[in-house]
Structure formats: structure tokens, C-alpha cells
Amino acid sequence: MSHKVVQRVAELAAQLAAHAEETEQAGKLSDKSVALVREAGVMRMLQPTDFGGYAAHPRDFAEAVMAVAGACGSTGWVCGVGGVHPWEMALMDRRLQEEVWGEDPDTWIASPYAPQGVATPTDGGYVLRGRWSFSSGTDHCDWIFLGAMIGNPDGTPMMPPRTLHVVLPRADYTIVDDSWDVIGLCGTGSKDVIVDGAFIPQYRTIDSEEVASGTLAADRAGRTETVYRLPFWAMFPLGITAAVIGIAEGALAAHLDYQRNRITAMGTAIKDDPYVLYAISEAASEIAASRSQLLDGISRLYDLADAGKTIAFEDRSVVRRNQVRCAWRAVSAVDEIFARSGGNAVRKNNALQRFWRDAHVGLQHAIHIPGSIYHSDALTSMGVEPQGMLRALI
Incomplete structure (x- = not known):
């Protein structure tokens, strides 16, 4: 069963979508979008319970981010990035936690x-x-x-x-x-x-090395909850890639809504076009696979931490490799359906073009650059220990 925050986002999704254009035009989240995110509690999912949060399983957090991003890409992105910050704040000195959350647990x-x-x-x-x-x-x-x-x-x-x-x-x-x-x-x-x-x-x-390790900072802060014993370079990318996959899911939904009753200039109904229907199904499968792979990776690391086992560099490397790949796979799927959406898909009143642009910009983040991550993981899979910068961001 979905976390209650994910359920709340689902209930508020139509309102988030209704304010997506206002958010884009303002160049920042609309006041209404901020209020909806606060109402749902997305930013408090990884916040410790002693400061009004849920200390949720990171899988639940990722699903909440995807749900927001499927309605509004920019709002989902802010939730994916900003939603990880309470996780790290839980590892900081308690004096700082009191300063940040003591009067208002909804402080971002x-x-x-x-x-x-x-x-x-x-x-x-x-x-x-x-x-x-x-x-x-x-x-x-x-x-x-x-x-x-x-x-x-x-x-x-x-x-x-x-x-x-x-x-x-x-x-x-x-x-x-x-x-x-x-x-x-x-x-x-x-x-x-x-x-x-x-x-x-x-x-x-x-x-930063203490946070990256996954246990040093948690021990110092006295945090015993499993979620705070995960490595930074598993948690921070999780929120960002979840946003990209959510955007891809939003693009697919917008594409289906647009294509359902569309007739091409040649008089063919899309529902009768086997080539477009093929592309839709293939893209839907690729996006679903991306979601599953992202959630599986963070769940595997969580299970290791929960069992008191060490999360090795090899474990982290595999999860980072798959996290990068699932982002690229999801955006490639969006390209396939966008290319079959016709000229009217580029009009600014069509939500599909916004999801398409948002997805591509999401890939520009440093955590989605595949080169050194793939290089490092390939060496690790051969039993060769990566050195120097090949260990960065993993």
C-alpha cells in the first residue's frame, strides 16, 4: 500500500498540474504549488520524526517525488532536490536542527x-x-x-x-x-x-566524506533509523532521478490524452495507426522499467543497511550505474512518443512539450553524466578497484 503522502499527492495532482504553467512563467514555484506540497507533506518524508517528519523508506520518498513530477515537472524537481536536505539535516548537530525546525517543522x-x-x-x-x-x-x-x-x-x-x-x-x-x-x-x-x-x-x-560513507555521520549524530545510514551518493541522486522518471510518466500521460482522439492531416485516427501504438507501448514499458530499476536499487541498499551489513563500494556503484541508465532510458522513451505526436505537440498550450523540455534539462544534472560512473562500475565488475576521480559521486 502506498505511503499516505503518496496518496495525498495523488489527490492533489490535478491542482498541481493546473498551476504548472503559472510556475513555469514565474520562474519559480507558484505560491499555490508550494502550499500543495506543504499540504501533502512531501518535504518532510525524510525528515526525522523528532522534528515532525516521517523518516520514511526512501522508496516511498521517490514515489512521492514521481507523483508530483508527473503533474508538474518543476515542482517535482524541487521536491526531489529539496526533499533530500532534511535527510542530511538529520545528520547534523542537534543545535542546528533546533535552529532550522524548532519553530517550524515545515522550514525548507x-x-x-x-x-x-x-x-x-x-x-x-x-x-x-x-x-x-x-x-x-x-x-x-x-x-x-x-x-x-x-x-x-x-x-x-x-x-x-x-x-x-x-x-x-x-x-x-x-x-x-x-x-x-x-x-x-x-x-x-x-x-x-x-x-x-x-x-x-x-x-x-x-x-562531506562522513556523509558519503553512510554510517559515520549517523553514528556521530546518534541516528539509528535505517534511512540515515545510507550513503549520500545513493540518496541525493534518488530524488533527482525520481523527478526525471516522474516527468517521463507525465509526458506519457499527456501523450495519451492528446493522441486518444487525434486525427492526422492524412485522415488517420491515431487509435488505428499501428506504428504509433507500437511506440506508445514500447515507451510505456521503458518508463515502467526505469521506475522499477530506480526503486529496486535504493531498496537493495536499504535492506543491507537494515540488516546491519556494510554497503560496499561495489554495491553503491551498481546502484549508481542503474540510476543513471534508468534516467536516460526514460527520457529516450519520451523522445520516441514526442516524435510521433505531430506538429501541434510543440505548441505552448500542449503540456507534452513542457514535459519533453523538462525531461531533457533534468538529464543535464551532474549526477546523470554516465561516463565516469559506467567506467568505474565496469572496472568494479571485473574485480579492479577504481581509483581517484573514478570513485567520485559514488
């Missing part, structure tokens, strides 16, 4: 994690400077996770590099309002943010 947290800034050590913490791109949903967030390299006294990054995830309140960073002008996922409002000399107390930081 933004990111990005790319280490595009430098944190220079000082008494009691760090001084942070930098500019970060792609802060999805940032207009609706009161706190932010940022990736940063630890710096030397002169502000240059230490070598070899060591990275942190640091957390700042809204008053300590600037959102660059004109920095999100794109062709897809327009409503995510994934703007740039700037930090110019903000002080970050030590307790608002965490070593």
Missing part, C-alpha cells in the same frame, strides 16, 4: 553541494566566500546547504582538497534573481547564490 532547505566556495578556518568555525549555481527552489527556503573547499589563510583552497557541507540561514547569502533563464525546468527557480564573508560556526558544518 536549499542547496547546491558543488564546492564552488572556499571556507577559511577561523576561531570557532569558518569564513565563507563564493558563488554557487543551481539552487533549486531557493526562493522558498530559509536555510541552505553549500559545498565548500577548506581554504588556506590567503583564501585559496587547501591541497589536496577537502570539502565540507556548510549550512547558512537566509540572511547570510544573496539570491541572484536574474540568474535562471532556461529552456526547461523553468519553474524550479534554480538561481545562483552568493556568500561574501559569512561566518559559519563549526557546528553548522559536516565533512
